[in-house]
Amino acid sequence: MHKFIIFLLILLNLSAQAQQFESIIGTDNYVNSHILVVTNRLADSNTRMINPVFRNIVDTTSPLKFYDVRFEEGNFIAKETTLTDYFRNSPAQLKDWLLFVHGDGKTFIRATARGLDIQNYYKVNVIVFAWPSRLPGNSMTKHFKASLRNAEKSTGDWLVLIDSLKDLRYENTKYFKNAHLSAMYHSLGNKILKLSADSINSKFSHDYIFDNQILNAAAVNQQGHNVWIEKINIQKRLFNNSNVFDLNLNGLRIISPLKYLLGERLFKPLSDSLLYFNFTETIGTRLPPGKSHTYYLGMPEKFPGVKRYYHEIFHGLMPDTTDASYIKRRKDGFGYDVLK
Numbered sequence: 608m609h610k611f612i613i614f615l616l617i618l619l620n621l622s623a624q625a626q627q628f629e630s631i632i633g634t635d636n637y638v639n640s641h642i643l644v645v646t647n648r649l650a651d652s653n654t655r656m657i658n659p660v661f662r663n664i665v666d667t668t669s670p671l672k673f674y675d676v677r678f679e680e681g682n683f684i685a686k687e688t689t690l691t692d693y694f695r696n697s698p699a700q701l702k703d704w705l706l707f708v709h710g711d712g713k714t715f716i717r718a719t720a721r722g723l724d725i726q727n728y729y730k731v732n733v734i735v736f737a738w739p740s741r742l743p744g745n746s747m748t749k750h751f752k753a754s755l756r757n758a759e760k761s762t763g764d765w766l767v768l769i770d771s772l773k774d775l776r777y778e779n780t781k782y783f784k785n786a787h788l789s790a791m792y793h794s795l796g797n798k799i800l801k802l803s804a805d806s807i808n809s810k811f812s813h814d815y816i817f818d819n820q821i822l823n824a825a826a827v828n829q830q831g832h833n834v835w836i837e838k839i840n841i842q843k844r845l846f847n848n849s850n851v852f853d854l855n856l857n858g859l860r861i862i863s864p865l866k867y868l869l870g871e872r873l874f875k876p877l878s879d880s881l882l883y884f885n886f887t888e889t890i891g892t893r894l895p896p897g898k899s900h901t902y903y904l905g906m907p908e909k910f911p912g913v914k915r916y917y918h919e920i921f922h923g924l925m926p927d928t929t930d931a932s933y934i935k936r937r938k939d940g941f942g943y944d945v946l947k
Contacts, residue, residue, distance in 0.1 A: 787923025
């Protein structure tokens, strides 16, 4: 079974390398085609602003760069901007905001496409933090080790970004009048959050920045998570979304030193600050493997309960845990199941 999972992951990796980008919802649905992409990647020396290329290296000279990216006639056209300018000029069709920290294996373009998928499917303004997480032409093991190093190097840049969002929220209240700001960390993107826990605890001192923070299919060890989670104190609510049969996370334990993962299997002690939601009954094992891992897109079309749950937390709301039509409290004490 383990060899079978690794084989599937290799196939998935090779397939992804052959594509410049993929859209789960289809680019014809990019009605809201502008998106803010913040990156600490080093720009390629030949980068143009049409489908720009960035290296799998953290830029240590001028790390944070802000781009207003629009999708037009099959191309991603990037224009440099600032955080304040983007908010000032952003279209008024969408109200709430979601900071999206992607997982492993994303180029700048692929991260942008995933952000546009979320933005258009859930009708929420998305800010993508595009950190270096794709090392082309290498083995999966070398690639993953490079991503782990880059996640560690990206923590300082991410802290600068959320500090800027804090200033924007407090000093320009008009941008968040009757609007919510949340953040989602997907898969290996949770490594950045984990490594930043001590700095968050000391730097922000319970500053309210986010309505919801969401740990989605987290590719970090579940053991000891109750300790560092308690240091994350800049939000109203903190969510953990997991699936025991997440094939990507199951396979990751085989090719890496990681053990049982927070987005996969849970063991006590749990964190009193974390709301646990489980997708094992609903999503379970899916092929290709990404469907059991990225279940906020693709699966919601089949499962209205999943779509409702993600729509609520992306828009800064608390799901109705008393509504048994889509959420059920687990008998084992490990939070809730999200139903079909």
